[in-house]
Amino acid sequence: MIEKRLKYYLILPAFIIFLSLAIYPLFFALRGSFYIWRYGMPAQFVGLKNYIDLFKSSFAWNALQNTIIYVILAVFLELIIGLVLAVLMNRELGFFRPVVRTALTIPMFVSPIVVGIIWRMIYNPHYGLFNWLLGTQGFAPTGNEYALFFVVLADVWQWTPFMYVIILAALQSIPPEILEAGEIDGTTGWQKFIHITLPSISYAIIIALTLRFMDATKALDLIYTLTYGGPGGGTETIGFLIFRTAFNDLNIGSATSFALIFTIVMGILITRFLGWLNRRFEIV
Amino acid sequence: MKRIIVLSLIVVSVLLIAIVPTFAAEKRFDGVTLKVFANSHDPMLKAVKWSVPVVKEKFGIDILMDEAPYGTQFDKAMSAFVAHTGQYDVIVGAHQWTGAWADGGYVIPLDDFIKNDPEFDPSIYVEKAYQINSEWKGKQYALPFNMEGRLMFYRKDIFEKEGFKVPTNREEWLNIVQSINNNPEYKEKGIWGAVYMYATEQGISYPFETYFQMFDWNSIKTENGFWDENFQICIDKPKMVEAFQYWQDRLKDMPPGVESYNLPEAYQFYIDGKAAMTEVWPLTLYGMLLDPANADLRAKTGTADIAIGYPMSGGWGIFICADSKIQEAAWEYIKFMTTAENDLFFFKEFGKGPSAKATYTDDSLKETYGDWLKGQSEAISKAVSYGKIATMSELYGGNFAVITNQIMTGKLPAEEGVDKLIEELKGILERAGYPQK
Numbered sequence: 001m002i003e004k005r006l007k008y009y010l011i012l013p014a015f016i017i018f019l020s021l022a023i024y025p026l027f028f029a030l031r032g033s034f035y036i037w038r039y040g041m042p043a044q045f046v047g048l049k050n051y052i053d054l055f056k057s058s059f060a061w062n063a064l065q066n067t068i069i070y071v072i073l074a075v076f077l078e079l080i081i082g083l084v085l086a087v088l089m090n091r092e093l094g095f096f097r098p099v100v101r102t103a104l105t106i107p108m109f110v111s112p113i114v115v116g117i118i119w120r121m122i123y124n125p126h127y128g129l130f131n132w133l134l135g136t137q138g139f140a141p142t143g144n145e146y147a148l149f150f151v152v153l154a155d156v157w158q159w160t161p162f163m164y165v166i167i168l169a170a171l172q173s174i175p176p177e178i179l180e181a182g183e184i185d186g187t188t189g190w191q192k193f194i195h196i197t198l199p200s201i202s203y204a205i206i207i208a209l210t211l212r213f214m215d216a217t218k219a220l221d222l223i224y225t226l227t228y229g230g231p232g233g234g235t236e237t238i239g240f241l242i243f244r245t246a247f248n249d250l251n252i253g254s255a256t257s258f259a260l261i262f263t264i265v266m267g268i269l270i271t272r273f274l275g276w277l278n279r280r281f282e283i284v
Numbered sequence: 285m286k287r288i289i290v291l292s293l294i295v296v297s298v299l300l301i302a303i304v305p306t307f308a309a310e311k312r313f314d315g316v317t318l319k320v321f322a323n324s325h326d327p328m329l330k331a332v333k334w335s336v337p338v339v340k341e342k343f344g345i346d347i348l349m350d351e352a353p354y355g356t357q358f359d360k361a362m363s364a365f366v367a368h369t370g371q372y373d374v375i376v377g378a379h380q381w382t383g384a385w386a387d388g389g390y391v392i393p394l395d396d397f398i399k400n401d402p403e404f405d406p407s408i409y410v411e412k413a414y415q416i417n418s419e420w421k422g423k424q425y426a427l428p429f430n431m432e433g434r435l436m437f438y439r440k441d442i443f444e445k446e447g448f449k450v451p452t453n454r455e456e457w458l459n460i461v462q463s464i465n466n467n468p469e470y471k472e473k474g475i476w477g478a479v480y481m482y483a484t485e486q487g488i489s490y491p492f493e494t495y496f497q498m499f500d501w502n503s504i505k506t507e508n509g510f511w512d513e514n515f516q517i518c519i520d521k522p523k524m525v526e527a528f529q530y531w532q533d534r535l536k537d538m539p540p541g542v543e544s545y546n547l548p549e550a551y552q553f554y555i556d557g558k559a560a561m562t563e564v565w566p567l568t569l570y571g572m573l574l575d576p577a578n579a580d581l582r583a584k585t586g587t588a589d590i591a592i593g594y595p596m597s598g599g600w601g602i603f604i605c606a607d608s609k610i611q612e613a614a615w616e617y618i619k620f621m622t623t624a625e626n627d628l629f630f631f632k633e634f635g636k637g638p639s640a641k642a643t644y645t646d647d648s649l650k651e652t653y654g655d656w657l658k659g660q661s662e663a664i665s666k667a668v669s670y671g672k673i674a675t676m677s678e679l680y681g682g683n684f685a686v687i688t689n690q691i692m693t694g695k696l697p698a699e700e701g702v703d704k705l706i707e708e709l710k711g712i713l714e715r716a717g718y719p720q721k
Contacts, residue, residue: 038715039362040388040674059683124549125541126558137474138540143483143693230484231543232690247359248681250384251715 029256037253050257060258062233063241066148070237071216074155078212079205081156082163087193089164090171101168108161116225119154123226142227147234151226155219163208170204171197206277210270217266238262311344313613318345320617321361321375324353327567327636328376328430328600334634335621342620345613354378358677365390365605373608374617376429379599380680382418383672383716386425391603393423397615408624410661413639416669417601426601427622428639433663434493434595435566435656440586442475442560454530454592457561461537464560476539479559484689485546490680491688491705492670493596494527495519508671510709515673515718517709521702528691528698535694543693557581563590565598566663570656571635587659589666597667598637675716684708 033050037043054060089101107115122129125140141150174197182192220239223229229236229244236244242262246255318339322332329351336347350372352360358381364371365388377385385391398404406414409428417428438450442464451457461477464470495509512518535542539553547564554562555572562569566587573582589595602618604611620626627640631649637660638644644661670676678684684705691701710720 036715038675039366040384040390041715041717059686123544125544126539126553126556140541140544143541143543143545145695227544228484229686230689231482231693232484232695233686234695236686244682249675249678250359250362251678 030260032253033257033260035253037251037256039250039252043253046253050254051261053254054257054261059233059236059241060238063236063238066235067217067219067237067239069148070152070155070219071213073149073152074159074216075209075212077152077156078160078163079209081160082208083167083205085160085164086167086171087197089168105161105165107158108165110158112158112221113225115154115158116222119157119222120226123150142235143231145234147227147231151223151235154222154226155216158222159212159215162212166204166208167201170201174200206274210274213273214266214270311342313610313616314344316345316610316613317348318610318613318617319348319350319371319373321357321364321372322349322351323357323376323378323600324351325430325600327571327630327634330634331429331621331626331630331636332376334630335617339617339620343613343616345617347617358384361385362390365607368607370605370607370609372605373610373614375603375605376600377426377603379416379418379426379597379601380670380672380676382420382425382601383674383676385603386420386423386672387674387717390606391425392606392611393425394427394604394615395423398424401615401619404619408640408642409622410639410641410644410664412597412664412667413599416597416667417599417639418603418672420672426603427618428599429602429622430598430600430637431639431664432565432567432598432637433660433667434563434590434598435659435663436561436563436588436590437554437566437569438561438586438588439557439559439584441584442470443586450586450588452589457592458534458537460561465537470560474558476559477537478561479539479545479550479553480534480542480563481545481547481550482535482538482543482689482692483546483549484685490685492680494531494688494692495524508669510671510679511673511713511718515713515716516721517706517713519702519706519709521706524702524705525698528701531692532694532698555581566656566660567635567637570653574635574652587656589659589662595663595667597664597669599669600637673713673716673718675712678712678715679709682708682712684712 032043034045034047035043036046036049085104089097089104093100110118120142121127123141125131125138125143130141131137131139141147178196178200179192182196187195217237218239219237220243223235223237223240224243227235229240238258242255242258245251245258249255320332322329332347332349332351336349339345339347357377361372361375361377361381362384365385375391382391386393398406406424410431413428413431414424417431418424418426436450442448443450443460446463446467448460448463449456451460457478464475464477470476492508510517510519539558545553547568550562550564551569551572553559554564554569555578570587572578573585602621604614604618608614622639624640624642627636627638628643628646628649630636631638631643638657643649644657649657670680673679687696687701687704687708690696691698696704713720
């Protein structure tokens with residue numbers, strides 16, 4: 001009898017922690033989303049008003065559009081550049097290989113807040129490296145309608161190494177016999193890459209893509225220091241909007257409803273994305 | 285024998301060292317620990333840090349310090365207040381946070397302390413500094429700590445050479461800006477007529493500055509021209525549209541890229557000698573000019589009243605938190621930190637914005653700060669406040685500020701933008717507890 005119950009006793013501490021740190025806050029947040037709940041003011045029940053306001057808010061739609069552009073562009077560019085770098089670094093480069101390999105990972109270890117400050121200097125219209133490279137004077141990459149693309153560029157600089165490291169590790173785990181067998185069968189370099197290398201590392205690519213996808217959708221810290229969502233909300237993502245609503249406006253009720261809807265939408269998107277990958281490549 | 289004498293002397297010394305403190309006068313707040321939440325702005329932070337050993341020596345109070353920059357201090361304090369952690373006894377805060385803290389009951393009115401303390405004399409402060417930092421709904425919630433009002437900095441050498449007079453209205457100001465911008469000599473040197481901040485964090489893009497700088501402030505007669513004394517919206521829509529259109533048009537007179545300029549970029553632009561005029565928070569820019577590396581530019585720089593409208597005030601006060609169990613000690617501390625003597629000392633040593641009248645007239649400062657201090661005094665006496673309602677943070681950092689930035693940078697037509705701003709303001713006032721009729 002005791003043995004039968006033992007398993008329940010053993011999972012009880014973990015269950016209590018899970019209940020108090022995940023389930024309870026989730027329901028607390030859900031309840032809060034039905035209130036006008038502002039720090040320092042009495043909460044007022046408003047039903048679905050926060051949700052209706054969210055769907056009517058031009059700021060929310062603008063943030064959603066920016067987030068989609070940001071995520072697709074950043075993750076796609078990071079994947080392509082990371083893949084190219086990994087393939088290049090997988091070759092024999094003699095003495096330089098360890099040095100270059102290590103150097104390529106450095107941006108990933110810099111805090112996003114610091115990355116934002118560095119890129120703010122790089123983009124300075126009068127003293128920045130960016131204008132110097134272009135040979136221009138007074139061009140403000142983050143001061144116009146294309147600001148979001150320049151924020152993406154900073155994100156790509158920081159997170160391409162993440163893709164590169166994971167893909168490089170996967171490339172090194174491909175058994176050389178498979179590649180040799182391909183060569184014996186007379187495949188060209190490109191055919192070998194498309195039909196042997198790429199399928200062999202696809203599981204790593206999917207993992208890297210999923211992790212970066214989830215991370216990029218919550219982009220906040222880089223935007224906070226680089227543009228603060230400006231100009232005119234041009235770089236405001238969902239993550240930034242939730243942050244602004246909660247910690248600048250102190251409208252916890254609205255921010256909670258934003259966050260819940262965002263979590264549900266992202267959950268659906270990621271599930272469908274993984275499902276599609278599974279059907280397409282049969283690897284997940 | 286010698287050894288015995290030396291040994292005896294050591295023993296006697298040790299005994300004396302041990303005994304003497306017991307005879308030392310007991311201090312009023314011995315054993316009390318005061319938790320102070322300071323702002324990371326360098327001059328204010330240095331002043332609070334300086335106070336740690338001094339207050340221990342004077343009152344016996346131990347100070348436990350925390351600090352945060354402007355961008356995060358408000359919500360960090362709010363989190364502590366809402367959770368009633370009792371984390372802070374005293375807090376250095378911006379005047380625009382007063383309503384959120386006072387209406388929530390998180391800071392206490394100081395009126396009883398003021399009334400019952402014969403040592404305290406509010407007449408030592410500049411009246412505007414005392415009122416802005418922080419009088420709210422007829423009660424005093426803080427003592428003024430750091431005060432500054434927007435000033436115009438201009439290049440005396442350029443003005444003298446070109447025969448310009450310091451502008452006193454927007455037409456004169458614009459004439460000078462365009463004359464410099466169109467002058468091939470300055471063009472070649474990369475010098476612009478003026479530099480302003482058009483980016484989102486702070487500056488001209490903020491509605492307050494834009495709107496205020498268009499009219500005679502006395503005609504509005506309310507705190508900030510957005511709402512009246514009953515907290516009903518009183519925006520002068522045509523004036524506001526005109527203000528925004530004016531600043532939208534001025535983008536073409538500004539250095540390219542100014543849409544991404546926040547405070548640091550604008551300060552640096554002037555320090556690098558690339559602008560003939562700028563209007564900024566004066567303490568930081570003047571601090572930069574005091575750097576020996578900028579001595580040449582400092583000699584060429586003059587300060588004056590801002591050319592358009594009324595200057596904004598940047599005011600910081602010291603509040604006592606309602607959760608504090610040692611409010612007597614807290615009062616003693618904030619009183620000490622804002623005395624006329626310390627105000628002068630903090631300005632001289634750390635560059636903190638003076639709040640006491642005596643600092644502005646102190647003879648020892650005339651040589652180094654002469655014109656600038658006079659200009660500051662005048663700017664502060666006319667300064668207007670952002671406002672202090674509980675939802676102020678939505679006004680200067682929420683949708684309201686985003687819409688303003690959209691208008692300023694030409695993404696939104698002024699007329700349509702102002703309608704959106706009025707709609708947004710309705711919500712802000714209602715959330716602060718002031719239903720709109």
